[in-house]
Amino acid sequence: MVTPMAQVLSRASQRLAWGEMLACKVLIVLFTVVLVVNVTLRYGFNSPLYYAEELAVYILIWMAFLAISVSLHENTQIRLTLLTDALPERAGRAVVLVMDGLAAVMLAVILVHAVTWIQSPSVEFELAITLGIGKKPFFAIIPLFCATGLFHLVTRLVQPAVAPQEAE
Amino acid sequence: MITAAAFVVLLALGMPVAFVLIGATFAFILSTGTYGMLDSLPQVLFSSIEIFDLLAIPLFVLLGEVMNEGGITRRIINAARAWLQWVPHSLAYVSLLANLMLSSIMGSATAQIAIMSRVIVPAMEKDGYDRSFATALTAAAGLLGPIIPPSMVFIIYGVVGQVSIGSMFIGGILPGLLLFGLLCGITALGARRWRTRVSASQPVDGLWRATGEALLTLSIPMAIVGGISFGIVTPTESAAVAIVLAVVIGGGFYRELRLSHAPAILGRTARTTATVLLLIAAAKVFGWVLTFNQVPQIAAEFLQSLTADPTVFLLLVFVFLMLVGMVLDGIAALIILVPILLPIAQKTYGIDPVHFGIMTCLTLTLGLLTPPVGAGLYIASALTNTGIVLLSRRVLPFIAVTCAAILLIVFFPWLTTALR
Amino acid sequence: SFLGLGSASATELKMGLITPPAHVWTKAAQRFADTLKERSGGELTVVIFPGGQLGNEPEMFQQMQAGLLDMGFMTGALTSLREPSIQAWFTPFLFSSVEQAAAAAKTPAARQMLDNLDKIGLKGLGYSFAGMRHILKREGTVGSLADLKGQKIRIVPFPAMKVWWEATGAVPTPVQLPDIYQALQNGLLDGVDIDLDALVGSKFHEVAKGLTLTSHMAFPAVAMIGNQRWAALTPEQRTLIASTMDDTLAWATAEQVEAEKRNLATLKAAITVEALDSAEATFADANAAYKKAFGSNPLIEAFQTQTFQIQAKAGN
Ligand code: NA
């Protein structure tokens, strides 16, 4: 039985994941281009982009956490399904539900601490050294990821229509 | 105790493995009452992937995708098969040889596993090999990466343990060849069983035609090898450059790669990276909590109270590091344990530091393949779409021969010192 | 103690640092731990986490500020991001040796920099010095700026060093520490800005053959303790920690002075070593660039003035 509320949530989760995935694709192209441009400038013109490596890493981090959030929407993180497969179907599904609920609780705890962390004064001193700018905008992906990931997880919990993808 | 219990229970009940690690971390924090650790957790999570070398993972995934879609992989494999058609199960050996060559330019097992999983496994599957076998073979051959010089782990060992990196590099050559030989042996046995459809249905192209078709594609491995050897690019950058080449060849020359393929290719790259990097991040968080509470340090110091015999000590270290490698990342374990174990090995037991180093590095690198926490296993599993449990089982014989190689190194120290 | 189940009276301090076991800062940390334990009769113990076991320096700063990690030897490079006056230590050619740098640690301006750390929740206990910085190239030494033109030189990426190197005509290139060895070996890098201890410790003389002694910068670390932890200690414990740290840092300086000689002997036997006597004049443009970027900070100016004064006194 699917309630209208769950439907709204599910659609929102889907749209969010679509946007996150689009951003991932753009970011992958971006860090590849940054590295190629750096090699070209360094080898061809002897003037590398001083900040290329650092920038590429931050793009990677953003891309990775956005993609991880999508993986929580799509339920594609690796898990062992040996035992849950052996259980009767309803019991197996209940166990998976409890496990995902626990994962959601963990994500919520990290979210609370991440929000506190990103607002703490110590973060203001963090500098992306070769870029010469503060690291706060890059750090922001952690609370953002916790929030979107939690949203995707909770949406899946209230509407467990999608069977978990088997690891085997 | 509570940590270990949480780990096992959550894992068995089907929680995603990354969250199992985070759950074990939480259990540890709860059981020790060190709630302050939670404040630092977000930053540890961020820093755990703030590592330039990790870019190699999405880059080589993307390279593999582009090469496959652009018809490049197929041409390379066809040429290799044409040249080696008289060798039974040639493709399995092509894979091992390619790994050996790649090892001589790459320093990291994870990057090498990422490359080869995408390049060779689909080809082996097409050639009739069971996918899980091909994946296990590829993951195991990736261990050659950091044993044949150059090697990231050897460099880190050299710096942490104050041992000549050059000697470590030279010391790795014979053990690397030994491992290669053992892998060839186990492959000969395994290929017979796991190659279900022998390629009667797979006509081999004419030698010259296949070679001609593949010539252009050789510029890709050559760009990687040459670029790194001549100091034009770092191994990570070599992937980015190779991607551009692969796009030009697959799109411009073979005309098989189209712009319309891009979204799907990039999507698969993002999804694969997500799986692997979340595991790496979670493993780092778990390792950080253990280190902070000195669990590995205390265990290492306990070791030396057990024996006075150098060989027995080395065997104990081997078993201990195998256990450590099951749950900790190899490089983290190296940084934590070498400062404790090496002085004991040298002063108390008179063991040669290069001998000790090669054995330690190989054992911790093997941790990449041992469940439940093994980046190499996860990467190969994600990249080839092989179930993690199935792969863990299939990789066991390869783990066994690697253990045999390590034991041979333990008993015959000259393997690591003869070339010096 | 294991899992935090120690005896109630003992206080355990966790100290983190980025350097490997053989580095002078790690040795100093170890000596500090041993001495403090002895002098406090086992009441104060220190557990050391070297080699970045607990994370990189930004992570350790965060952990100290959160009260999780108690103490650290943090590089001046990273500390200067949080307290800009620390850049004063990287004034080019201000010191010709580790002894001179250590002497400057006693100036009021240097003490003021430590006091300023209070703003970020830390208490500065003193300075320790890695060796003076020189230039190692794969091939050849540096006789003039022409020898550096367009050369890719690895630097520690922080503002003072970046500004200085950019003005030399070389191409400052950030490369991760574990990658330097291979980068020198295959020619991705033409050289490194480095101290002799790190050079010998990381075995770069196996892959790069020309060392030019310039002593263009000092490279301090700041010994520090988190304010939360400091406040929780008794006055006697604070005095004991401060005095033990002072003694340790003095020992470390003496140790480093000896290490400089030893390292130099090792390197002279292994590779080409040349001193660039006119270094300060050769790098005049780079020195001016540093001055332009950082010289207007009053505490930095005060530090430079006070350092010149004590050097003049010692010289006479
Ligand atoms: Na290698």
Ligand code: NA
């Ligand atoms: Na493992």
